[in-house]
Amino acid sequence: MxxxxxxxxxxxxxxxxxxxxxxxxxxxxxxxxxxxxxxxxxxxxxxxxxxxxxxxxxxxxxxxxxxxxxxxxxxxxxxxxxxxxxxxxxxxxxxxxxxxxxxxxxxxxxxxxxxxxxxxxxxxxxxxxxxxxxxxxxxxxxxxxxxxxxxxxxxxxxxxxxxxxxxxxxxxxxxxxxxxxxxxxxxxMIASEAAGVMFTANPVNGNREEVLISAGYGLGESVVSGLITPDTFILSKDGKLKERTLGSKESKIVLTKTGPVTEEVPLSQRAGYCLDLKELTRLAELAQAVERHFGAPQDTEWALCRGKIYLLQARPVTTLSGAEADLKILGPEDQIIYQGKKAPLGLQSVMEHSPYPHKPLDFASFKHFYQALNKSFCDAGLKPPKQEIEPVERASGCVAVCYQTPSLSPAVLWKMPPALIKECCKDTEKSWQALAREMQDWLKRMDEATAQSNDRQKLTKLLQQALRDYEKFTFQRFAAVTPAGGWDDLKLKYYIKKAVGKESAEDFKERLMRALPFRTALQNKGLLKLAQTARLQGEDSPAFARELETFLRDYGDRPSAGMGRMIAPPTWREKPELIQELIAALGSAAALPSPEESDTRQAADLEAAQALIKKGLGPKAYRKFLQILDKVRDSVIIREESVFCLEKVAGCLHRLALKIGSLLAGERVIAQKEDVFFLFLEELEEGAQGSQKLRERIEKRKRAYAQVYAAHETGVHWMIATGSFPEFVTKQQQKKKRAGEEGAGVELIQGSPASRGVYEGPVCIVRNTAEFTKLKPGDVLVSPYTTPTWTPLFKVASAAVTEIGSAGSHAAIVAREYGIPAVVAIANVTKRLQDGQRIRVDGTKGSITLL
Missing domain, CATH: 3.30.1490.20 (ATP-grasp fold, A domain)
Structure with a gap:
């Protein structure tokens, strides 16, 4: 059958x-x-x-x-x-x-x-x-x-x-x-006496500590369809009634033996509320259960019949708003210290590479990663931060991190010159290959050790050691790779300016970086191949299954969010629906470009740029130019490959943490395996010993995390313990913005230049992966940020604008690779623009103009 x-x-x-x-x-x-x-x-x-x-x-x-x-x-x-x-x-x-x-x-x-x-x-x-x-x-x-x-x-x-x-x-x-x-x-069907809708967070004022209920007599269709003015109740999360408003409730839909019919509600019933305090309390309890399960506010439909409440539907609340609610994640003594002020440069870098809210266990990998980065800076003469990198938990359950950047020190004067000399003399490729082999051997050993053990305490100690190894690898990576090509990059710019002049130098530098087989570009070729196979043979075909298996073998450890430095985000292998969203985004193009066509076009652009450089240099200078160009291009490939390998290490940490979570969930120490990411590293030992006190902490943190993430979706990016991330606007940008506003009738919004060129077209706002398929050929991609997951969108978009970033951010690098204009660091641009609005993107000047 x-x-x-x-x-x-x-x-x-x-x-x-x-x-x-x-x-x-x-x-x-x-x-x-x-x-x-x-x-x-x-x-x-x-x-x-x-x-x-x-x-x-x-x-x-x-x-x-x-x-x-x-x-x-x-x-x-x-x-x-x-x-x-x-x-x-x-x-x-x-x-x-x-x-x-x-x-x-x-x-x-x-x-x-x-x-x-x-x-x-x-x-x-x-x-x-x-x-x-x-x-x-x-x-x-x-x-x-x-x-x-x-x-x-x-x-x-x-x-x-x-x-x-x-x-x-x-x-x-x-x-x-x-x-x-x-x-x-x-x-x-439930032949309900009363029914309606219930929001587990108040969508009117954005308060996530309130439950809002709309109710009427009979079936809920009268409330959902707007047939009546229902009774409205606002409760606190613990079920205490805060406010109620009597609705008119003139009619109700009731279930009869011939189907639903609409009847008039007697005046005596209209004059009273359709729910009593006991029923409201039970609804509030149901609201907490639903939100706790999904970890985020929900829009629900419910029905009351013969004393029992039934849940008919639940969907994520997508309309929460209000800065007031966003800021309630802070305590009464907390301050947002950087809002509208100049912030340490290091915070901007953190924001670019970790542009999403972190879960408590994430801060273990955050700490080890940035300790390694800070150590490499201090070896060059900078002064260590006064405060250790440590997570901080507020009374609300919101977890952030105390983070300070290294500062300038007189030691730079005697430590930096030897470091630069060492940099000029080192063989980057040889150093990196040795480290890459060491990391590959480590990954094999670590996965085997994880698979062979079901001892919670042993695996917890293994994770602690793995995090220390992660810090070691990160430090070695910066020593081997960064700032790889820095000195050569200066020499390359010298030859380009000599050949084509200062005005055209940046444009030629971008063209000379085309057709690079770096890891993200190779990933994009794999996705294009998948999209082509899906279009020609279907996603149910054996050919597509083979291509998908190959792709996940190579890229399955990439994180679904950010740049792979954290433990909690699931990998692409765990969320294959991300691949489907990317394929759908690529498939929206009327004529899907083949990987071969893309390579040919970029190679031709590279060859044409080299030919023009050759005309401007003598034979000897051109030979030196080619040698330096090869080194700079290789350094980009190595830099991307090293990030990819660190992502693989982070993926291994993720698998190990999930194994611990599965064992803890099996012993009912935590509710589900993913809850392990809401524990601090130190608390894993408590869990390994069977402590039953962790569940309450986890639930509190999950509620706070839901608030933080909802704020993040509206553009309030909050992860530093001192408060919200600032708007990173320099004095020069402020002057340009004012000059634009005083201009001739058009609104100019200033950001930072990321990829040269000018394009005019319609805005398409993409806030997350679920919105990938909105983007159509010719659109301007406008987003909070981009990560490697977003790379295929640059094949579809004709320009890109982001809220977060710099000339070295992911959006800038990929936009330059694919030759489309890009502007970054425009605060709240996803709110200031609307879908379909036409804008001019000037990636050379770093501005957008509303047309």
């Missing part, structure tokens, strides 16, 4: 392809032990079988041939025909049989075999239908009785995939119509 049915209790977060977003999410809620009404999902396979048996794929394809998204009348006509074909075609016997069995089983489970009423709800697959794209376009049917009615409403849900809006959207996005699937949720 084909697998056309899944019970909700069988589903989880990995069920998106077969159950769609709603179905998978309900399964996650059930798996968490939350009170969800029973039901089942008619999988996407059933929909595909229905089309195939009715011979509809070819028929639909022909009907949509040559259809354009702007031809509204033709779209509506096509939609009417296709929906009639799907709704009118007989359902395959095998699908009917499985649905009948599931229907009977649901009747027995609920004890309502002859009177069971269900909701039949469309559930779009997340891979093909991004979460916000089809809101409200697919059908939901409430109060459905009897198997025959269920069969028909399931077909009506399938048919709703072909609404005019959905067809138009797919045309505009370049989706292949017949590759988009729909699952259907069939769930027992």
């Amino acid at each position: 084909a697998d056309y049915i899944k019970r909700l209790a069988q589903l989880n977060g990995d069920s998106l392809p077969e159950a769609g977003g709603k179905g998978a999410n309900l399964g996650v809620l059930m798996q968490a032990g939350l009170p969800v009404p029973p039901g089942f999902v008619v999988t996407t396979g059933a929909y595909a079988a229905h089309l195939q048996e009715s011979g509809l794929p070819r028929r639909i394809g022909q009907r949509l041939q040559d259809l354009r998204e702007d031809e509204l009348t033709s779209l509506e006509a096509a939609s009417r025909e296709i929906t009639a074909w799907i709704a009118g075609s007989p359902m395959p016997a095998a699908v009917r049989e499985e649905i009948s069995g599931a229907w009977e089983g649901l009747g027995e489970e609920t004890g309502l075999a002859g009177e069971l009423a269900v909701a039949v709800r469309s559930s779009a697959t997340a891979e093909d239908l991004p979460s916000a794209s089809f809101a409200g376009q697919h059908e939901t049917f409430l109060g459905v009785y009897g198997s025959e009615a269920v069969f028909q409403q399931i077909k009506n849900c399938w048919a709703s995939l072909w609404s005019p809006q959905a067809i138009s959207y797919r045309l505009s996005m370049g989706f292949a119509h017949l590759e988009v699937d729909l699952a259907v949720v069939v769930q027992a």
